[in-house]
Amino acid sequence: MIEVKNISKVYGKKSNKFQALTDVSFSIPKGASVAIVGKSGSGKSTLMHVMSGLDRPDSGLIIIDKQNILELKNKAVDLFRAQEIGFIFQSFFVQANESVADNVSLPLEIAQVDRAKREQKINTALKSVDLFDKIKNKAKDLSGGQKQRLAIARAIVNEPGIVFADEPTGNLDSATGDKIEDLLFELNKKNKVTLIIVTHDSDLAKKCDMRIHIRDGRVTKIDKTGDGK
Amino acid sequence: MRTIDVINRAGRSLKQAKVRTLLTSLAIAVGSFTLTLALAAGEGSRQYADKIISSNIDPQALMIVKDKSLFGEGGSMSGGLREYSANSSEYNGLTFKALSASDVKRIEEDKDIKKVTPTFLVSARFVTFEQKENKKYTTDITAFDTSVRPEVIAGSLPANGKQINDDEVVVPESFLDTLEIKDKQKFVGSGVILHLERPSKELSKEQVQEIMITKGIPGLEEASKPISMDVKLRVRAVSKKSVTSLSASNALFISENTARDLSDFMTKGTSQYQSYISVMALVKPGVDPATVKHRLEKHGMIVKTAKDLQGLLFTIVNLIQGIVIGFGVLALIASVFGIINTQYISVLERTQQIGLMKALGMRGRDVARLFRYEAAWIGFLGGVIGALLAWGVGTLLNPWITETIGLGEGNYILVFQFIPAVVLIISLMIVGIIAGYYPARKAAKLDPIEALRTE
Numbered sequence: 001m002i003e004v005k006n007i008s009k010v011y012g013k014k015s016n017k018f019q020a021l022t023d024v025s026f027s028i029p030k031g032a033s034v035a036i037v038g039k040s041g042s043g044k045s046t047l048m049h050v051m052s053g054l055d056r057p058d059s060g061l062i063i064i065d066k067q068n069i070l071e072l073k074n075k076a077v078d079l080f081r082a083q084e085i086g087f088i089f090q091s092f093f094v095q096a097n098e099s100v101a102d103n104v105s106l107p108l109e110i111a112q113v114d115r116a117k118r119e120q121k122i123n124t125a126l127k128s129v130d131l132f133d134k135i136k137n138k139a140k141d142l143s144g145g146q147k148q149r150l151a152i153a154r155a156i157v158n159e160p161g162i163v164f165a166d167e168p169t170g171n172l173d174s175a176t177g178d179k180i181e182d183l184l185f186e187l188n189k190k191n192k193v194t195l196i197i198v199t200h201d202s203d204l205a206k207k208c209d210m211r212i213h214i215r216d217g218r219v220t221k222i223d224k225t226g227d228g229k
Numbered sequence: 230m231r232t233i234d235v236i237n238r239a240g241r242s243l244k245q246a247k248v249r250t251l252l253t254s255l256a257i258a259v260g261s262f263t264l265t266l267a268l269a270a271g272e273g274s275r276q277y278a279d280k281i282i283s284s285n286i287d288p289q290a291l292m293i294v295k296d297k298s299l300f301g302e303g304g305s306m307s308g309g310l311r312e313y314s315a316n317s318s319e320y321n322g323l324t325f326k327a328l329s330a331s332d333v334k335r336i337e338e339d340k341d342i343k344k345v346t347p348t349f350l351v352s353a354r355f356v357t358f359e360q361k362e363n364k365k366y367t368t369d370i371t372a373f374d375t376s377v378r379p380e381v382i383a384g385s386l387p388a389n390g391k392q393i394n395d396d397e398v399v400v401p402e403s404f405l406d407t408l409e410i411k412d413k414q415k416f417v418g419s420g421v422i423l424h425l426e427r428p429s430k431e432l433s434k435e436q437v438q439e440i441m442i443t444k445g446i447p448g449l450e451e452a453s454k455p456i457s458m459d460v461k462l463r464v465r466a467v468s469k470k471s472v473t474s475l476s477a478s479n480a481l482f483i484s485e486n487t488a489r490d491l492s493d494f495m496t497k498g499t500s501q502y503q504s505y506i507s508v509m510a511l512v513k514p515g516v517d518p519a520t521v522k523h524r525l526e527k528h529g530m531i532v533k534t535a536k537d538l539q540g541l542l543f544t545i546v547n548l549i550q551g552i553v554i555g556f557g558v559l560a561l562i563a564s565v566f567g568i569i570n571t572q573y574i575s576v577l578e579r580t581q582q583i584g585l586m587k588a589l590g591m592r593g594r595d596v597a598r599l600f601r602y603e604a605a606w607i608g609f610l611g612g613v614i615g616a617l618l619a620w621g622v623g624t625l626l627n628p629w630i631t632e633t634i635g636l637g638e639g640n641y642i643l644v645f646q647f648i649p650a651v652v653l654i655i656s657l658m659i660v661g662i663i664a665g666y667y668p669a670r671k672a673a674k675l676d677p678i679e680a681l682r683t684e
């Protein structure tokens with residue numbers, strides 16, 4: 001369960017001040033798939049950064065599993081991110097010169113997972129995105145869709161409870177994008193991962209249990225489909 | 230993040246920028262090369278000096294003098310105004326304070342002294358060899374040192390600690406060339422004559438008058454003629470050329486008694502009679518020479534133990550080594566800026582990677598470590614390259630150096646040691662880490678959101 005309460009975020013100072021988020025509140029049940037939708041510049045990425053502890057809001061609460069992460073010290077927030085959160089970015093951010101395996105290994109190293117357990121976790125993650133045969137390849141030799149699958153494998157390798165995806169299909173053609181989407185929802189269903197997708201693709205948004213609409217830093221509408229609460 | 234993982238990642242990112250890594254570490258390698266050679270040269274020179282000293286000086290020996298300048302301390306060897314001392318000796322036109330007979334007696338009476346040998350200054354006007362008639366030669370002459378046994382190529386030497394007979398002489402191998410003697414076995418046993426001359430006594434007016442009256446002009450001529458003496462010796466042995474033995478190669482050895490007699494003859498009637506510029510004393514075994522040294526120094530003598538002499542030589546070696554090390558350190562300082570520059574650019578190039586790692590929960594401290602370890606890797610690489618290069622070049626050059634400056638077979642001026650090399654490489658890694666400090670801090674402070682925005 002993620003509860004976002006009265007979040008406000010201001011960028012810059014004095015004359016350059018810009019109110020990116022204003023009094024944003026909502027809650028996301030565990031295991032749900034959520035789309036944050038809105039026009040460019042509406043504050044979607046900012047919201048995602050704040051929710052994941054990457055950035056600090058000026059006011060409000062982010063309560064994840066009864067813990068207000070804004071109260072935690074930097075070190076604890078880093079640890080929380082390493083253990084509980086997976087990230088997928090629009091422009092992949094895979095390390096081109098590193099091997100596929102080393103890319104996926106990074107979150108495990110950061111979370112100080114034992115060496116002995118790593119290999120198995122890496123293999124499982126790569127198999128679930130169907131990239132196991134490329135394990136020894138350099139990341140730069142992969143196609144765009146494969147890179148994003150690699151990014152997904154990296155996001156899920158440490159079995160996080162929450163996966164954030166910022167425009168995960170934005171850089172892909174629609175056929176490849178569809179495959180990535182299927183993969184994400186499969187993860188959501190099978191592993192009970194809370195999936196939070198930032199997107200302006202309404203088709204993708206429709207596939208989610210819940211949509212949070214944002215305009216100019218404010219939540220304008222929250223709608224749910226199916227039997228989701 | 231675990232240290233081993235940080236080290237592995239650091240190593241991998243360097244591998245991905247091979248050329249840049251290599252070029253940066255080459256700058257360090259220059260420093261490492263210079264330092265390795267300096268260390269090797271220092272060690273080699275020290276070992277060589279050690280060898281020379283131990284094959285020339287008994288560790289229990291004391292060198293005793295009265296004149297500080299003889300050990301190169303205080304006062305110059307020549308010129309300048311110096312206090313007159315009745316007890317002074319002249320050598321090569323220089324005047325030195327000398328040890329008097331009573332000084333020598335004092336040393337002899339010390340309870341821990343086994344043996345005292347004054348350095349007799351024997352200078353023959355000329356020397357003739359039976360096998361080379363009608364030719365006159367000049368050479369240094371010294372007393373045979375019983376504690377050093379040179380190898381011989383002809384004849385034989387007495388057992389260690391025993392003197393040669395008073396009518397015997399040991400000739401160095403090098404003299405055979407000058408004498409053009411082929412058959413060295415025949416040379417052994419042949420005669421050598423030392424011709425000594427000392428100026429006649431200065432005659433007073435009364436003495437001149439007296440001689441004139443009693444003996445006339447021829448008598449006066451006779452009286453003012455230098456007094457000369459011929460000493461006939463025979464060759465006992467020919468000593469082998471030795472590079473580590475200082476005296477064996479260039480002087481005739483005569484027995485201690487003969488040396489004393491000749492020295493007395495030369496100085497008879499002068500203030501230098503039975504006074505010596507230096508004295509060598511042997512301390513009884515088991516007694517620390519340093520304690521005897523302190524005792525004698527209370528009596529105004531200047532005493533050096535074998536260790537002191539070694540120190541004297543080492544000071545020079547250390548000074549030269551220090552200068553070379555200075556150059557090496559200079560090269561290192563230059564390379565530090567190379568590392569800073571490389572790592573700084575690397576941080577700028579990898580902002581996105583750093584941002585990702587921080588977004589995934591990597592601590593700033595660990596990011597800084599990653600960059601510091603990369604710098605340490607560069608230091609390690611440079612250190613190893615430089616040390617190996619120095620070792621290779623040194624090993625190739627050593628025989629040539631030995632031959633060129635005539636060190637003698639088996640002596641090398643560049644002695645490479647493992648431990649100093651390891652210490653050097655570790656130091657270079659630390660230098661790398663220090664150089665990487667600023668770029669690493671910049672990486673640690675990077676804002677992940679900012680970094681992830683850059684595309």
Ligand SMILES: Nc1ncnc2c1ncn2[C@@H]1O[C@H](COP(=O)(O)OP(=O)(O)OP(=O)(O)O)[C@@H](O)[C@H]1O
Binds near residue numbers: 012018020039042047
């Ligand atoms: N560091 C910053 N300083 C000042 N303004 C910022 C900063 N970061 C974001 N903003 C502003 O905040 C607003 C929200 O930005 P955000 O990146 O959250 O938009 P977004 O909804 O993700 O847009 P897009 O769909 O294009 O990614 C934008 O107007 C942006 O200009």
Ligand SMILES: [Mg+2]
Binds near residue numbers: 044046
């Ligand atoms: Mg965005």
